[in-house]
Amino acid sequence: MNKPVHVALWNDCLNIIRDNVAESTYNTWFAPIIPLKFEDKTLVIQVPSQFFYEFLEEKFVDLLRHTLYQVIGEGAKLMYNVMVDRSASATVNLEASNRSTAVRKNNISPAAPRTRIPQAPQAPAIQELDPRLNPDYTFETFIEGNSNKLSRSVAEAVAENPAKTVFNPLFIHGNSGVGKTHLANAIGLRIKERYPEKRVLYVSAHLFQIQYTDSVRNNTTNDFINFYQTIDVLIIDDIQEFAGVVKTQNTFFHIFNHLHQNGKQLILTSDLPPVLLQGMEDRLLTRFKWGMVAELERPSVELRKDILRNKIHRDGLDFPTEVITYIAENVDDSVRDLEGIVISIMAHSTIYNKEIDLDLAQRIVKKVVRSEKKVITIDNILTAVTDYFKIEPKQIHSRSRKREVVQARHFAMFLAKKYTEYSTPKIGKFIGNRNHSTVLHACKTVKHQCEVDKSYRADMEAVQELLHKK
Numbered sequence: 374m375n376k377p378v379h380v381a382l383w384n385d386c387l388n389i390i391r392d393n394v395a396e397s398t399y400n401t402w403f404a405p406i407i408p409l410k411f412e413d414k415t416l417v418i419q420v421p422s423q424f425f426y427e428f429l430e431e432k433f434v435d436l437l438r439h440t441l442y443q444v445i446g447e448g449a450k451l452m453y454n455v456m457v458d459r460s461a462s463a464t465v466n467l468e469a470s471n472r473s474t475a476v477r478k479n480n481i482s483p484a485a486p487r488t489r490i491p492q493a494p495q496a497p498a499i500q501e502l503d504p505r506l507n508p509d510y511t512f513e514t515f516i517e518g519n520s521n522k523l524s525r526s527v528a529e530a531v532a533e534n535p536a537k538t539v540f541n542p543l544f545i546h547g548n549s550g551v552g553k554t555h556l557a558n559a560i561g562l563r564i565k566e567r568y569p570e571k572r573v574l575y576v577s578a579h580l581f582q583i584q585y586t587d588s589v590r591n592n593t594t595n596d597f598i599n600f601y602q603t604i605d606v607l608i609i610d611d612i613q614e615f616a617g618v619v620k621t622q623n624t625f626f627h628i629f630n631h632l633h634q635n636g637k638q639l640i641l642t643s644d645l646p647p648v649l650l651q652g653m654e655d656r657l658l659t660r661f662k663w664g665m666v667a668e669l670e671r672p673s674v675e676l677r678k679d680i681l682r683n684k685i686h687r688d689g690l691d692f693p694t695e696v697i698t699y700i701a702e703n704v705d706d707s708v709r710d711l712e713g714i715v716i717s718i719m720a721h722s723t724i725y726n727k728e729i730d731l732d733l734a735q736r737i738v739k740k741v742v743r744s745e746k747k748v749i750t751i752d753n754i755l756t757a758v759t760d761y762f763k764i765e766p767k768q769i770h771s772r773s774r775k776r777e778v779v780q781a782r783h784f785a786m787f788l789a790k791k792y793t794e795y796s797t798p799k800i801g802k803f804i805g806n807r808n809h810s811t812v813l814h815a816c817k818t819v820k821h822q823c824e825v826d827k828s829y830r831a832d833m834e835a836v837q838e839l840l841h842k843k
């Protein structure tokens with residue numbers, strides 16, 4: 374039986390395409406296409422997703438155009454029928470751009486008919502992509518001091534010449550609130566300024582993981598991977614969040630390799646250096662060390678003063694020098710805390726109509742910073758947690774799956790990771806004799822629940838208050 378005309382035509386197209394692309398490209402991008410009909414010199418083909426359509430139009434427009442010319446002749450057109458909802462078999466029709474209207478090209482096999490060779494079209498316009506960068510986190514607002522000088526200059530070098538320096542990947546690590554996100558963003562913003570055509574993307578490891586999990590659920594993992602493989606500068610924040618999630622790590626590994634091999638820039642941030650990251654595959658850890666591992670250290674008192682002055686100045690405020698000195702000398706962990714204190718001082722002075730003076734600053738700083746930093750032990754944590762949840766200490770170490778016991782156990786593991794120097798395997802050993810991936814899972818669960826569940830967050834705050842009182 375003769376094949377319908379659209380099938381026969383598309384098969385002829387495939388024969389030409391197969392000769393002009395790698396087998397893997399053919400299998401990924403052309404084999405899944407289904408020819409639907411041929412009418413008015415227009416061949417309608419069905420593609421599995423919007424992303425698929427955009428990718429074909431962006432990457433293979435020349436090939437498609439010349440192939441159509443050879444098989445159908447001048448003026449032949451493509452129309453895409455895009456699956457938008459597989460479960461409901463919903464589709465939309467999208468016209469191919471003029472760029473894929475058939476014209477010939479002489480380097481496509483087999484030999485093309487002899488007609489005038491048209492001008493090669495311009496390179497396809499790059500699909501706009503929201504880089505998700507925070508416009509406030511620039512190099513200009515990132516204050517330099519000894520603790521961040523090296524990282525900052527490496528970051529600037531990367532921003533001037535993405536993927537052209539040896540700093541690829543650039544792995545920035547440091548404690549919470551020392552400016553990792555700010556610096557990584559600054560690189561992205563500078564690159565967009567210098568090279569607007571580059572596809573820059575900032576994504577937190579948490580969001581990457583959610584997107585990946587969704588793609589698995591929706592059976593669109595190929596689209597997910599293909600999308601990430603189109604990025605020129607990929608910034609992943611808080612990469613330590615990948616600890617213990619093997620499938621996400623695997624997928625990221627392939628994306629990392631593809632981007633690195635194709636001369637794209639990777640920027641990763643983490644609260645720990647690669648050597649201390651637990652629950653991460655060795656092959657990833659090795660790659661993290663390929664380029665530059667740069668630490669953002671705790672800001673020195675001088676840097677803290679500079680950051681404060683800058684922030685106060687930018688907010689159009691004026692704080693007496695002794696207030697700035699007092700804050701800088703007493704709030705020494707994170708820049709985020711410094712910013713919080715400036716905001717509190719402002720709020721107090723406005724609401725109570727009080728002058729900003731040393732007395733006000735001292736009262737506010739004391740509420741935020743514990744003057745004598747108490748050492749918190751696992752025993753302190755277990756006592757606070759069991760008191761709060763009104764459970765027996767031995768229940769924490771049991772196999773019980775009762776809701777409040779599980780929550781108490783998760784809290785204890787999270788707080789031990791936050792307040793003690795113990796490694797996750799040690800924490801697991803001390804709390805219920807569990808392994809380190811259970812601890813990592815507990816920490817993630819707590820972090821996530823605190824973000825999405827108000828009452829869970831209130832429990833956590835209450836336990837921490839109890840912990841500091843004891």
Ligand SMILES: Nc1ncnc2c1ncn2[C@@H]1O[C@H](COP(=O)(O)OP(=O)(O)OP(=O)(O)O)[C@@H](O)[C@H]1O
Nearest residue numbers: 514515516548549550551552553554555680708709
């Ligand atoms: N050197 C700096 N100059 C100006 N602002 C800074 C500097 N370092 C940090 N900040 C500010 O401190 C706040 C916290 O910084 P950031 O979010 O980048 O920290 P982080 O290291 O990524 O923390 P986390 O690990 O908790 O995500 C931000 O508002 C940032 O702008």
